[in-house]
Amino acid sequence: MTASSASPAVPRTRVVAPALLLLLGIFGMSAIWTLLALIVDRQCAWIAVITAADLALLLRLSHAAPGLPRAFVTLAATLATILISNWTIAATQMGGPMGLPLVDSVQRLGTDHAQTLMLLANQPAEWAWYAVAAIVALWLGR
Structure with missing residues (x-):
């Protein structure tokens, strides 16, 4: 196989480093958000x-390679952080008074119960902040 016939492969560091930093950002911001809330x-x-x-x-x-894919990855990561943060906030508010640690309360909170709690906790102002965050993610993520 010659050098010209080989397909150009994406370097591993171009995928691994952004993915690891993104995971760190998602879980780090979720922890900060939950503690502050x-x-x-x-x-x-x-x-x-x-x-x-x-x-x-x-x-x-x-x-990470600039363009629309990076913007959509930023948007997806932002939405994942919103979901994880809301889940952990709801879980700690329910499990804390019962004496459950964070890990146990997060595991025991069912999806239907979490959805109900999130819908009750998020008023129109919060949904507006989430919409602004989505726009910022797409704009800055380009």
């Missing part, structure tokens, strides 16, 4: 915008 006893949905900017910055720093 529990401290102030509010949803703190405005953190979703900061999360979108943070994830876009992490992808840029990891030299």
